[in-house]
Amino acid sequence: MFTDYKPINGFDEYFTSSQLSPRTPLQPLLYSLGEMGIEKLNRSHETARKLLLRHGATFRLNDSDSNGTERIMPFDPLPRVLSSNEWMQLEQGLIQRLEAIDLFLADIYGPKKILKDGIISEEIVESSAGWRPQMEGFNLPLGKWCHVSGLDLIRDGKGTWYVLEDNLRCPSGVAYFLENRLVMKRIFPDLFAGRIVQPIDDYPSHLLKTLQELALWSDSPKVVLLTPGVFNSAYFEHSYLAQQMGVQLVEGTDLICESDYVYLKTTSGLEKVDVIYRRIDDDFLDPSCFRNDSLLGVNGLMQVVAKGKVAIANAPGTGLADDKLIYAYVPEIIKYYLGEEPFIQNVKTYVCAKKDDLSFVLENLSRLVVKSVSEAGGYGMLIGPHSSKSEIENFSIKIKANPRNYIAQPTLDLSTVPSLSNGEIYPCHVDLRPYILRGKHTWVSPGGLTRVALKRGSLVVNSSQGGGSKDTWVVSQ
Numbered sequence: 001m002f003t004d005y006k007p008i009n010g011f012d013e014y015f016t017s018s019q020l021s022p023r024t025p026l027q028p029l030l031y032s033l034g035e036m037g038i039e040k041l042n043r044s045h046e047t048a049r050k051l052l053l054r055h056g057a058t059f060r061l062n063d064s065d066s067n068g069t070e071r072i073m074p075f076d077p078l079p080r081v082l083s084s085n086e087w088m089q090l091e092q093g094l095i096q097r098l099e100a101i102d103l104f105l106a107d108i109y110g111p112k113k114i115l116k117d118g119i120i121s122e123e124i125v126e127s128s129a130g131w132r133p134q135m136e137g138f139n140l141p142l143g144k145w146c147h148v149s150g151l152d153l154i155r156d157g158k159g160t161w162y163v164l165e166d167n168l169r170c171p172s173g174v175a176y177f178l179e180n181r182l183v184m185k186r187i188f189p190d191l192f193a194g195r196i197v198q199p200i201d202d203y204p205s206h207l208l209k210t211l212q213e214l215a216l217w218s219d220s221p222k223v224v225l226l227t228p229g230v231f232n233s234a235y236f237e238h239s240y241l242a243q244q245m246g247v248q249l250v251e252g253t254d255l256i257c258e259s260d261y262v263y264l265k266t267t268s269g270l271e272k273v274d275v276i277y278r279r280i281d282d283d284f285l286d287p288s289c290f291r292n293d294s295l296l297g298v299n300g301l302m303q304v305v306a307k308g309k310v311a312i313a314n315a316p317g318t319g320l321a322d323d324k325l326i327y328a329y330v331p332e333i334i335k336y337y338l339g340e341e342p343f344i345q346n347v348k349t350y351v352c353a354k355k356d357d358l359s360f361v362l363e364n365l366s367r368l369v370v371k372s373v374s375e376a377g378g379y380g381m382l383i384g385p386h387s388s389k390s391e392i393e394n395f396s397i398k399i400k401a402n403p404r405n406y407i408a409q410p411t412l413d414l415s416t417v418p419s420l421s422n423g424e425i426y427p428c429h430v431d432l433r434p435y436i437l438r439g440k441h442t443w444v445s446p447g448g449l450t451r452v453a454l455k456r457g458s459l460v461v462n463s464s465q466g467g468g469s470k471d472t473w474v475v476s477q
Helices: 024-036 038-054 084-108 122-126 174-187 203-212 235-245 301-308 319-321 330-338 354-365 387-399
Strands: 058-059 070-072 075-083 146-150 152-155 162-165 223-226 248-250 253-260 261-266 270-272 277-278 312-313 370-371 381-382 406-409 416-421 424-433 435-438 442-444 449-452 468-475
Touching: 024 038, 024 075, 038 070, 038 075, 038 416, 058 162, 070 162, 075 084, 075 174, 075 416, 075 424, 084 162, 084 319, 084 330, 084 435, 084 468, 122 370, 122 416, 174 203, 174 235, 174 449, 174 468, 203 312, 203 381, 203 435, 223 235, 235 248, 248 354, 253 270, 261 301, 354 387, 354 406, 381 387, 387 406, 416 449, 416 468
Parallel strands: 075 468, 223 248, 223 277, 277 312
Antiparallel strands: 058 070, 146 435, 152 162, 152 424, 253 261, 261 270, 370 381, 370 406, 416 424, 424 449, 435 442, 449 468
16 A cells, blocks of 8 residues: 655655664554555545535634635545553643743733733733733633633654744634544444554533533533634534533524623523633624624623622633744743743754844745734745745845734744545645643643644645644553
C-alpha cells in the first residue's frame, strides 16, 4: 500500500525515513492496512463518506462565494497514532496552560495584578477584540472561566510539539472528533484488532458532568445548550452534543429572565435553568449588556450571572485569551501565575505592536506566516512563501496601518501523516485539537481532532478552506 509513498522532508508520523521504516506504534496498524489492501480501503472510504452524510456530519459555509452551502466534513480513514507515553506529556502541558489562562482571566477581570506588575500592558488588554469590561468584578463558579477548551497543537519537522492557538470561547469540532471514531469502528473494525486504543465515547458524559458541576447551588441542575439556530455553520455539532448529553437545544427566544433567574419556556410553564452551554459569541448573549441589537441572546442574562443564579460555559470575556497577541504572552503568564516553565512551548511569535518586531516582519514577509490577531478559520492570513509579490505588498500596507492587529511566525515544516484522497495515498500536513474540560477537575480527551490539509502541499487545515479530518488514536507502546 505504501510502496509509492514518499515522505516530505521533515517529520512523517508513520515512517522514520525515506526507506519507509515504520515507527514503533504504527507497526500493527501498517500490518492490518497491508492485509486490507488499497482497493478495499477505497471502497470502505466511500462507505464511510456515505455514513457521515446520513448522520448529517456537515458544516455550513457562510462566505459570499458559497451561499450557505452545506458540505460534509472530508474524512480521511488513515488514523493518526500517538503513543500513550507521548500523550501523557502533552496532557500535562495542556492542563498547565489552561490553569494559567484561567488564573490570568480571573486576575484581568479582577485585581489586575499582572498589569500592575508590568508583565502585560493595559493597552494590549483593552485594545483586544476579546476584552469585555462588562465582566470586571464577576465571581464565577469554581473560579473558572474556560470550561470547554480546544487548543491547537502542531509538531515541527523535528517532531517537537508546539501550541499554535488557544481556542477558548466556543471551540468547535468535537462532534467530528466523535463521529470519526464511530465511523472507524463501524467501517474499519479490522484496523483495531490486536491493539488497545483509548476510548473517547465518554466525552459527552464528561462534558455534562463538567457543566453540572458549575451549578454549586443545585443537586440536580438543569443544563441547556444555547445555539444561534440552524443557519449557524456548526449547528450539526450543537444538535449532536445536546442529543448525546440528553439536554435541550434552545435558542434565545426559548429562554426568559424573571426575578433574577433564567427560565426555559415549556408547554407546562417555566422551568428554571442552572447552566447554559452557550455556542453564541459574547456580543449576542444579552442585548442589555452587550450588543443592544442582538436577537439571538436573552435580555437580562448577565444580571442573573452576576447574582450567581446561572452559570455560562464558557464565561463571556474568555475571548481575550483567544487573541493571538495575548497568545504571545502565555509563556510569561504561566511563569507569573504558576512559577513554572511551559511544558509545551509556543511557536516563535513576532508581535507587530513592538517596533523591533514590526521592522523584522516587514523586511521578511516572504518567509513568514502573518495572522490577524482576532480572526480564525484560516482567514486574515498571509503565508509568505506561498504568496505573490502583490499579495505581500498589500499585506504590508495592512500591517503598517494597524500593527496591533498582526503577529507573525516562522513558516514551520509541519509534520505529515499519510492520507487518502481521490484514491491516492500521499503525505499531508496536520494539526491536532485536543479538548479540555474543566469543572471541579480537569479532563483531557485522549487524542483529539486531527485536521488535515488535504490539498497537496497545503499548510491550511481548516475545513472551510479544503481541509479534512481523521481519527486520532492514543495507543500503548
